[in-house]
Amino acid sequence: VAPQYLPFPFDESAFDHVSTGFFEACQRHEFTVQRCKDCGNFQHPPRAVCTSCHSFDLEWAGVSGRGTVFTYTVVHHGPGMLSEYVPFNIVSVELEGTNGTRVVSNLIDVAPDQIKIDMPVEVTWEEAINGTVVPRFRAS
Amino acid sequence: MSDRTKAAIVGIGTTDYYRHGSATKTNQGLLCEAILTACADAGIDPTEIDGFTGYSEQVPPSTIAPSLGVKELRYSGFVWGGGGGGSCAAIGNAVAAIEAGYANVVVLYHAVRRVEASRVGGAGGLTATASPFTAPYGLGTPVQQFAMIVRRHMHLYGTTSEDFGRLAISQRNHALRNPRSVMKSELTLEDYLSSRMIADPFRLFDCCQENDGGAAIIVTSLERARDLRQAPAEILGVSMGGWGAWGYMLSDQNAPADYYATAGHRLIAKNLYERTGLAADDIDVAQLYDHFTGMVLLQMEDYGFCEPGGSGAFVAAGEASWPNGRIPVNTSGGNLSEVNLHGTTHLIEGVKQIRGTSTSQVENAQVCLVTGGPSPIPSSSMILGRS
Numbered sequence: 121v122a123p124q125y126l127p128f129p130f131d132e133s134a135f136d137h138v139s140t141g142f143f144e145a146c147q148r149h150e151f152t153v154q155r156c157k158d159c160g161n162f163q164h165p166p167r168a169v170c171t172s173c174h175s176f177d178l179e180w181a182g183v184s185g186r187g188t189v190f191t192y193t194v195v196h197h198g199p200g201m202l203s204e205y206v207p208f209n210i211v212s213v214e215l216e217g218t219n220g221t222r223v224v225s226n227l228i229d230v231a232p233d234q235i236k237i238d239m240p241v242e243v244t245w246e247e248a249i250n251g252t253v254v255p256r257f258r259a260s
Numbered sequence: 261m262s263d264r265t266k267a268a269i270v271g272i273g274t275t276d277y278y279r280h281g282s283a284t285k286t287n288q289g290l291l292c293e294a295i296l297t298a299c300a301d302a303g304i305d306p307t308e309i310d311g312f313t314g315y316s317e318q319v320p321p322s323t324i325a326p327s328l329g330v331k332e333l334r335y336s337g338f339v340w341g342g343g344g345g346g347s348c349a350a351i352g353n354a355v356a357a358i359e360a361g362y363a364n365v366v367v368l369y370h371a372v373r374r375v376e377a378s379r380v381g382g383a384g385g386l387t388a389t390a391s392p393f394t395a396p397y398g399l400g401t402p403v404q405q406f407a408m409i410v411r412r413h414m415h416l417y418g419t420t421s422e423d424f425g426r427l428a429i430s431q432r433n434h435a436l437r438n439p440r441s442v443m444k445s446e447l448t449l450e451d452y453l454s455s456r457m458i459a460d461p462f463r464l465f466d467c468c469q470e471n472d473g474g475a476a477i478i479v480t481s482l483e484r485a486r487d488l489r490q491a492p493a494e495i496l497g498v499s500m501g502g503w504g505a506w507g508y509m510l511s512d513q514n515a516p517a518d519y520y521a522t523a524g525h526r527l528i529a530k531n532l533y534e535r536t537g538l539a540a541d542d543i544d545v546a547q548l549y550d551h552f553t554g555m556v557l558l559q560m561e562d563y564g565f566c567e568p569g570g571s572g573a574f575v576a577a578g579e580a581s582w583p584n585g586r587i588p589v590n591t592s593g594g595n596l597s598e599v600n601l602h603g604t605t606h607l608i609e610g611v612k613q614i615r616g617t618s619t620s621q622v623e624n625a626q627v628c629l630v631t632g633g634p635s636p637i638p639s640s641s642m643i644l645g646r647s
Contacts, residue, residue, distance in 0.1 A: 128396045139392055165393040165512055171505075191412035191513070191520075194460040199401045210399045212408060212513040222514050226397050232460075237415040254396050 125226050125256055126205055128248035138166045141180045146253040149245045151185035153218050154178050162218040185243030186260060187215040190222050194232040207232055213241055213257055226256045234259075263535050267355040268485040268492035269644065271302025271478030272608045277442050277599040280374050283472035287319050290371040290474030292327050298476040303489030304365060311335035311363030313354040313479075315346030315632075316602050317370050324369065335363035339500070343402070344549050344595075344603035345635030348642040351607065352498035354479040364480060370604045371474035394511050402551060403467060405510040406634070407459040410554030413521040414461060417569030421461055423576060424553040425452035427589075428465045428596055430581040431550065435593025437582075438619040442469060443597040466553040468595035475604035477611070493614040493644045496627070497535035499528045500640035507637050523555055523634040525562035528641055533564075536643050538627060540564035543643075545613045545622040546587050547606035549633035550594040559631055560589070563641075582620040591620040606630050610644045 135143060145152040154166035157179050161172035169176055192211040195202075202208070209232060212222045227235060228244065242260035247253050273294045275285070283290060299306045306328045312321040313336070321336045337353040339346030354366035394400065413419050428447060435441035447465065455464040485492035506524045509515040519526065533539055540563055548559045557571035565587055566574040574580060580589040592598040592609040599605055610630040612618040631641040 126396065126398050130392055130395065134392050143392070164514065165391060165508070190517075191408045191415070193404055193407040193411055194457075195398060195404055196457040196459065197403075199398075199404075202398050205398070208398055210397050210404060210408065220517060224394050224397050224399050224513055237412065248396075256397075 124246055124248060125228050126202060126208060128250065128252050128254060130252075131250065138168055142166060143252060145180055146245070146255060149253070151183055151243050151255055152180035153183050153215065153221055155181035162221040164221050164223055183215055183217050185215075185255070187213040187241055189227070189235065189237050189239050189241060190214045191237060192227075192235050194235070209235055211235070211241075211257065223255075227258060228256050229258050264497060264537075265355045265359065265495045266482050267358045267479055268482050268494045269351070269477055269607070269611050270480050270485045270488045270490055270492050271298040271304060272611050273297025273299070273301055273476045274601075274605070274608065275474045277440060278472035279442060280470040281472065283373050287371045287373055287474070288323055288327065290373070290472075291319055291324055291369050291476070294371070294474035294476040295324070295328060295367055295369055298367070298478050301490060302478050304478060307331050309365050309367050311354065311357050311366030313337050313350045313357070313366050313368045314370065315339035315350040316342055316344065319371065335366060339638065339640075341636055341638055343635050344551065344633030345639040346500070347549070347603035347607060347632040347640065348498055348630055349500035349632065349638055349640035351477070351479060351495060351642055352500055352640065355495055355498060358479065358481050364484065366479045368477040368479070368604070368607075369474070370602055372601050373472045374470050391511060399511070399513075402510070403462055404459045405513070406552045406555050407462045408513055409521060409558070410552070411461055413554065413558060416521055417572070419554075419557065419569070419572040421453065421463070422449065423557065423572035424461070424466050425449050427553045427556055427575050427580065428452055430575070431590045431594045432597045434582055434591050434620045435597030438592050438598055441593045441598045442471060443593065462552055462554070465596075468551045468600045469597075471599045471601065473599060473601050475601050475608060477604065477607050491615055492647060493611040494647060496538070496643040496645045497532055498640065498642040499532035499535065500638045501531070502528055502637040502639050504637070510636055521558070522568070523558035523562045524637075524639060525559055525631065525634065525641065528639060529563045532641050532643060538643060542627050543587050543629045544625040544627050545591060546589050546629040546631075547591070547594070547610045548589050548629070548631050549603050549606060550590055550596050551633055553596070555634045556589065559634065563629060582622065588620065588622055591618050591622065603632055614644050614646050
């Protein structure tokens, strides 16, 4: 198991009925995005209702996990318990095949000065200490 | 056709300004001192206060009203959200209460004593907006959230760190003329560029101070204002809100791409200009909420001081600097260099510009724009004018 980029700060009590499906798919190393079965709208983070047509009939659509960096920051100070992990990056990734849906994550195996907006990336999976699997990205 | 309000700011008051965590009074003590100072400034007996308006404030009117000897509370209202987004919205609530006849003398009050809170995360951990979709990736503090917006703006338009540094220096220069400023030393571009990185592209001097202190602002009708001690700062218009999708924006970074790299104020600005019948060209001076330098530049674009992407050049040309800039911005020094009380001091500096009493007074200032902080919705802004 690869070392974690950052610790996973939640236990199962943090997951509600809306978010559970995403993390269940992560356990299977499947990247999913919530999609409306009525109008096809993609949305992330998942919501209780379709933000486009207000349908409650939502599903987890498998996507490629490839995308591009929309924006990023490299954190050099804190916060809190994360201060021992600096510098670390945070990226917003625009996922292909999702009408521009974006997810927040980190890029691993990259030097801070090599991160560029629009660079192509792909998902990679990391297992947290408590067994939860989270998606991070690497250059592709 | 404009629809200007029938209310004005007639009293302003603050406590001393303190460095982070060093105020010895309680919040209640800071608030009573600020409110009584504002009442004296206005020439209003504190027992006449019959309304309270607030945002981001911990102490309720139930604590303050008896301390001041208020005879009858007739209105109280509070703006959702945190930080400085609701500052002008709280003034808007006061205006609405006065115009509806609910109250006659409404006070906005706010005190800050920073025992443990920090927006760069020095002492705090995850914020209230932390979710399983952001916190596992270390995203949870405002400096990170706004850094990501500004990094995208740099990519789209070529905005540079030097542009942010020039704004920090401009505001420091304004602060050095203001004896009340907490920051007392000169800031050079070299100082700025060598300051430590907090969350790229934001360095230490891109980030606002964390301070203790209290402030109060008194709003009443234009009719009553005519009989009071100070020349009224007329509230020409107030606007609050923002794009609905901006509600998730800072925690999830998911605003639509066509307005991601903004301060989230374009609609707020449009409504404000429509209500007042004014345009960017009419603004003489502006107090733009400055939690982070880059977000001040993005507000200049949202309010039409320049085209989208033009704010770096606007600042570099000195257009935001007193005395010769086209629209001097944050003439007291702002959160960066005067004091950070969540935007109450931006309202107060706006009033001073209209009264003609700023330490960096814009000559014959008739119209002052004031904004609340770019934030989760609602954010807000207003325009003050001279009679």
